[in-house]
Every structure is written in C-alpha cells, then in structure tokens.
Amino acid sequence: MKKLYVILALALVTVMAFSIKITMTSGGVGKELEVLKKQIAMFEQIYPNIKVEIIPMPDSSTQRHDLYVTYFAAQQTDPDVLMLDVIWPAEFAPFLEDLTKYKDYFALDRFLPGTVKSVTVNGKIVAIPWFTDAGLLYYRKDLLKKYGYDHPPRTWDELVEMAQKISKAEGIEGFVWQGAKYEGLVCDFTEYLWSFGGDVLDDHGKVIIDKNDAAVKALQFMKDLIYKYKISPEGVTTYMEEDARRIFQNGKAVFMRNWPYAWSLLNSDDSPVKGKVGVEPLPAGPGGRRAATLGGWVLGINKYSPKAEKDAAIKLIRFLTSYHQQLYKAVNAGQNPTRKFVYQDSSLAEAAPFMVKLFDVFINALPRPRVANYTDVSDIIQRYAHAVLTNQMSSQEAVKKMASELRFTLGQ
C-alpha cells in the first residue's frame, strides 16, 4: 500500500514538472463561457503540456474592475491571463507584462487600428485585443416601411421625426438607449458628443469638452429626446443595455441604441421581433458625423506571474486571437473579431451578416478618453450627465462643472 502511494506521488511530481498550469479570467455565463471552454480544449490538444484553468468573473464590469484592483494591490501571481475591458489598459498598465516585442508574433498590424490604439499605453503594447464592440442603431424594418420610410434615419433629426410619428401611431416607445448612471451612459453620451462635433479630451489629453458648444448641445439633445420630443420614456434614465433590449425585443420600441450582442438575441426563435430588425450606424449630428463608441475586451498578462507561466500565457493569447479562433468565436458567440481580414470571411458573412455590413463602424469606432484615471473621468461624466437627464441641472451648468472637475482630476 505504502509503495503505491510513493509511486503515485512520484508520478504526480513528474507530470507536474513537465506540464504548466495557467489561469485565465473570463466572462462567467452563457455562450461566452461555453465557447471559450471549447477553444481551450482545442488549445490543450495543440499544447498538451499546458493546462488552462478558467476563472469565471462576475457579470458587472465594475465588479471585475474591483477584483483586479485587489489582485494587483496584493501583487498576486494568479491569474496569469487577464480579460480586461478596453478602458482599463492605461489604469492597469503598471501591472501588465510589456508585450511590445511580441508585436509581430501577435501580428498586430492585422488588427483594427482603434483596438490596437486602446492597448497602447505610452508607446507600449500592454494587451492584445480579443473582441471588439461598437454602438449601433437597431430599428424596426417593418414599421419604417409601414409608415413610408424607405431608408433608416441618417441624422438625429430624421430619427426624431420618424420616432415621433411611428411611436404615436403605434402607441409604443420611439427610441430606447442607456441612460442610467453607469459606464453605459458615458458610451452613449460620447457618441452624441462626437456626432455634434465635440470631444472630451484632445490628442494631448487636454480637456476640451467646454471649448465649443457641442457638449451642451449633445446633453440638451439627450434630455430633449425624453422631455421635448417625448420619443424616449422617462425610464431611460434607469436603463442599462438589457432594459433597453427587453423593451425593443418585445416590440415596444421603434429604435434602440445597443451593442452587437443584441443582434443574435433579437433574432432568436422566441423573439417577437425576429426578422423585423435592421441595424445601421448611429445617425449623424448637425456636423454630419456618425460616431460609435469603441467597446470590447482585451487580453493582458499578469506582470507578477512566473516566467514559465508567462510564456505559456503568450501562446494562449496568440491562439485565442488568431484568425481561426476569432472567426470561431464570432460565429459561435457573436463577438466581433478584432482582426480585419476575418470580416472578409464568407462563413462570417453567413453567420453574422451585419458584422460584415457594418465593418466601417467597427473600424472607425472611437475610444473613450485614454488616461490612467479613466474611471474618475467616467465618474464625473456619469454624475453630471445623469443630473441633466433627471432635470436636476441645466446642460450649460453641467458641462461647466464637468470641465472644471475633469481639469482638477487630470491636474490641468
């Protein structure tokens, strides 16, 4: 008996000496996790000596953020591969392995330029773009046709006009979006801001939000959607992505601003609006610009991981961001590729035609301010934008306060 234990222990030690176990954080539910598990199985077949353990993360992006803060503050050696929101690389850069010298290994020149920009911090590559996101306009094809519109809205004014007419006649909401006080509000706000010809920071990181009247007009427009044009319900001030999607999917709204993930759900078999939905770039503002906020997730490597695990992690990231795996993920989990050429693949055109059709939106999506204390910047925008939407402050006053708090936070 004793002998058996010794042999077992020895066998275990031998196996452990030759195989490396790495850990990876990921989304914890549904298709996303399922698809990743299959991808990991494929990876482990190619690299039999690397074992990958998935650490599922909470659903909420903020909770994930806080979890990473505690990991990094404790300088933990685990997890090795980190799934990061596109807005975090600058903040977490001190804790991420510098991947600049692997640029060619990952073939970064074949990625969407916006996504590469989002993982570049002070000239260094700190993560690899995994999948991307951009704000889109979903609309009801059938209703637009019924009321004699032969094309989806190209400008915000057109959207207001169509939404007013159709929602009144049909007794449903005109336009639903994300107006609750959370990160989603910043995504929606910056889209209006850009399409009205403004920006939060310039290329050198200087606050320019109050340099023209775009921010005031954008905020006023968002507020007018609710109280003046009455095409968005007052409840939009409490909506996140899923609130908006449920309303739209139940046929209770003409237009919706949302991310690409909504497409497959809207067209699932039990969806009341299956086959009736179109998707377009968001409308243009007075300046004629159509803008979408860049979202998505990137993969970084924990700086405190042991060398051997880092090497294995690099292999895993290259595998997951390779052409074929991105295609597999796009087709099976509906998450947008970050490699340009995947969009030209015929199997993607078949599985998710809108991704191919809207390639221009994904390649032109704009990043939110890329500063280390982005979460602070976001908090300021959220508070004042939400105060305007809930009638607690005028848009002029809100922009003035936003600008002065942003300058204080960024030390300007």
Place this chain on the structure above:
Amino acid sequence: MKKSSLTAFWMILPAILVISVIAFFPLFETFYDSFYSLSLRPGSVKRFVGLMNYERLMRDPRFLADLKHTVFFTVVSVSFETILGTLMALVVHQKFPLRGLVRASMLVPWAIPTAISSQMWRWMFHDQFGVVSKFWERLGIIKPGTPVLGTPGLAMWAIIFVDVWKTTPFMAILILAALQVIPEELYEAARIDGANAIQRFFKVTVPLILPTIGVALIFRTLDALRVFDVVYVMTRGAVETETLAVYNRHVLMDRAFTGSWFGYGSAISVAIFIIISVFAVIYMRSLKLKFD
C-alpha cells in the same frame, strides 16, 4: 496566576491572535493610513500629512451630501424596521396554527443575498415591466411612466422600502427571542394585581425587551450607516441616493493606483466608524444599556 487561569490563557490565545490579525490589524491600518497621502501603485511615495485628509473631508461637498443621504437612510429605515419588527415579533409570539412555518418563511427576505434581492427589486421598480411601479400607479402614488429609481426623492424611498422589507425579519427574530424568555409568572403576577393588557404590555413586556431592542438597534444602525449593496445595485448612487460607502468604494477602488487617494479613502472609512460610535453611545446612554 493560578494554574487553571494560565491554562485558560493558553487556550484563548489562538482566538486572540486570529481576532487581532483579521479585525484589529485592518482597523489600525485604516486609522494609520488616514494620516498619510498614499497610493497602492508600486513604487509610489507614502507621505505623512497629519489631519489634512480630515480637513479636506469637511470641505468635500460630495462627502457632506452623502453624509446627509446616509443619515437620512439610516434614521428612516431603522425606525421603520424597529417598529415593524416589534409588531411582527409580537404576532408570531402568539400561538396559532402553522406558527413554525410562518416563523421560518418570515426569514426568507433576510436569507436572500442583498445583491440578488436588490436586482429583483430593481426589476420590480422598472417603469415598463415593474409590478410595484404598476401597483403604485394604480394607487395613484406615482404618475404613469415615472421611473421610481430615476426620480430624485422617490429613489431614496424605494431603497428604504427594500431595506425595510429585507431587514425587518432580522429585527423580529431578535425581539422574538427576548419575548420568549420573559417568564409567564410575571404576567400572572401583573394580572393578579389587576393590570390590563395594555398595562401588562408597557409595564412588563416593554421594559424586558428594551435591552434587546437596544442591541438590535445598534446592529441595524451600524449596518445602515455603511449601506452599500442595495444602493449600488439599484441606483449606483444616482439621483441623490449616494451613501458614504458608495463614495468610499469610488475613492478606494477607482483611484487605488492613480493619484494619492488611499489615505483619503481611509479617512472616509474612519469617519463612518466615528459616526457609528456616536450613534452607539447615544443608544447606550438613552436606553441605559450595560455591557458587562
């Protein structure tokens, strides 16, 4: 020291060590950090700043506004919980069929994790699908289409409502325990002396459950003053519902590696600690509680 007490000392030593490590050390560390300007960023410099963080706190409009929200939340929710909890305890103290089942099911709201029940309530307050919103509309409490959690004033009451729903059973269970240990002879004696039901309640029941209510009050107040999850899930601190703990999360987590805010965040924690102590002292004095 006698031999037996020496043995006792050795036996409680592990517990003392564990408590010092997990309770006193973080508490001390927080106090200590609140006098410094520091960041969790590796290689950042820790600088002693004395009381500067506290001075800044007194001038921070966001802190002062959140203090107001937190105290309002605490006073209102704990008052409701105490009154309703006492009533609930008195009801389930009576003998009636299926009493055990009622007592057990009463605890369900308390047993559901707050993050989950808050999410559930967020949906019930939804302006389009929310069952509670629709009910309130019917009763004429709110106009149709009002987003309860997006309306200043209303949102805080909705949060209080959820907290009362959740923690009243906790109050009730503590007070029920106190009711159960009141000896029946006391009531008999009162009855013989000619006391009616109301007199028996105020002269026998109330004085005997008062110490328990006091302890329960301290528990609840302490919890309410550092309320986080219900607010964070339901409104994220929008429309004047931000509490001190929600602000503290922002300072400690969002700014952990940028700027030097960790000391400031610690100062907020200490401030919450001090406010809780003030409440505790007031309770102990006014209810003449003794802990010995």
